[in-house]
Amino acid sequence: MLLYFFSLFRGTMKKLFYLLLIAVPVIVGLQSFDRTDSAPTIQADSVCFTRDVLPIINSNCAQANCHDAISRKDGLTLTSYTGIMKIVRAGNLNTSSLYREINTNAMPQAPYNKLSDTMKTLIKNWILQGAKNTTCTTTNCDTVNVTYEGTIKPIITFNCMGCHGGASPDGGVDLTNDEVVDANKERILCCVSRPTDCALMPKNNINLTSCQIAQIRTWVNGVQSSVNNNDPLIEYLTVTPTILNESGKISFSIQRDERVIISLFGYDGREIKRVANDMYSAGKHEVTLQAGGLQQGVYFVRLRTGNAVRSAMFVR
């Protein structure tokens, strides 16, 4: 009995020995490969490829005549993960020619602008974090508190300015100029959201996220749905009756003399008409709301004055 166990044990030991004989070099080999080719530098903030890296590279490297699918300069198509990985070694900045080129400002070439330090750092961190093909979903999409400086300009900076900047911006549209952006609002919304009516932007079959498109829509059309930023300048805003036939009454009160803009919005955030745009004195006021021509549905009246915003809903 004892002998039986002993021989069993010896058999197992033998197998273990052989297993180790194979496993040790494999593990050691993998480790040395790891050290030379992808030092796993883990950063606190994780860069997301589709959200943070692809838009920058598309806009700054994949212009027509450069590294897009048609021109393929130097045999490179930098509009997808696979294409970009031809010039990236995960974890290694020295052997990643993508990083070398942008860091030394060898690329992008004139007439396009160089990358900003923020963009270079994003790409650097992504490579150091393993250059993974990560996709991220936006969980907190704020489509109400949209500002040009805080919301829209970053979207345009990272997704559009590479092509639409420099000495000879694509399409003749210089989106590094705030006034040009403002003058092209409607066109920009059309280009990012209605490919049947306008040229789809950004190019190369890359879309903005649905959150970014919704934010641009708010910026162009005004604030959607019910908004109340609790600024005490507006004491109240009501629409009566809440179920309207031909016409109703908008009542509001403001704390000081101020310009007041009242707009009528559809449920989709489309501004239907301006109801008022005038100076009003401090105190209570009433404005007539004509609803005769409206289709049945849910609508919003929005009042803006100073920095205060308030909305009221009604049904037709």
Ligand code: HEC
């Ligand atoms: C890869 C380069 C590239 C990127 C990125 C890009 N564009 Fe363009 N854009 C062009 C080119 C080229 C044109 C000229 C028209 C065409 O060829 O489709 C153009 C034209 C336009 C026009 C004028 C279109 C018209 O119908 O008159 C607008 C507006 C525009 N782009 C907005 C944007 C916005 C907004 C973004 C970012 C979300 C963006 N573009 C990103 C290359 C680009």
